[in-house]
Amino acid sequence: xxxxxxxxxDDRDYRLSKLIAEPLPxxxxxxEKVEAFSSDTVGxxxxxxxxxxxxxxxxxxxxxxxxxxxxxxxxQSLNAAPGRRIKFDGRSILIDDMGTMTLPLGRIMVxxxxxxxxxxxxxxxxILDFRAIERASAPQ
Numbered sequence: 523x524x525x526x527x528x529x530x531x532d533d534r535d536y537r538l539s540k541l542i543a544e545p546l547p548x549x550x551x552x553x554e555k556v557e558a559f560s561s562d563t564v565g566x567x568x569x570x571x572x573x574x575x576x577x578x579x580x581x582x583x584x585x586x587x588x589x590x591x592x593x594x595x596x597x598q599s600l601n602a603a604p605g606r607r608i609k610f611d612g613r614s615i616l617i618d619d620m621g622t623m624t625l626p627l628g629r630i631m632v633x634x635x636x637x638x639x640x641x642x643x644x645x646x647x648x649i650l651d652f653r654a655i656e657r658a659s660a661p662q
Contacts, residue, residue: 541585541630541655542572543646550575559586574646579638583646586631587659597626610647627652628659 545551552573560566567588574581588596605618616624622635623643632655634643 541658542570543583543649545574546576546645546649548577550577552580573636574638576638576642578642579636581634581636581638581642581646584631584633585655586633588629588631596631600624600626610644611652613652615647623647628656630655630659 542554552575554570554572556568556570558566558568567586569584569586571582571584574583600616601614603616603618605616607614607616609615610625613625613627617640618624620635621637621640621643622633625632625647632647632650634646636643
């Protein structure tokens with residue numbers, strides 16, 4: 523079972539949306555949402571998603587903060603997941619057979635997916651401040 527609710531800019535945890543990448547030159551933002559969610563598999567958390575049109579295909583970028591002890595195990599389970607891995611800024615990113623890129627950063631899972639070419643997904647990852655995302659995942 524999964525539940526979610528949209529957050530708005532008055533919600534304290536809307537600041538998670540500040541971690542979403544801005545569009546690169548020539549890209550157009552299509553939509554953005556911030557939601558609280560609960561799931562049987564990962565517990566509860568927050569997710570911020572932005573959809574871009576890169577001119578070569580749509581690309582979605584998400585940061586998901588999981589507020590449970592399961593978050594630490596997510597990185598370990600990704601190590602065992604099928605797919606290829608690339609090193610990016612000293613971090614291991616999983617690329618599954620659909621081209622989805624997944625990177626755990628503390629309690630935050632960064633995910634980039636969509637029909638846009640891998641080159642566009644890598645370009646988006648290059649502009650991210652991984653340390654800021656890791657700091658945001660630290661318990662307050």
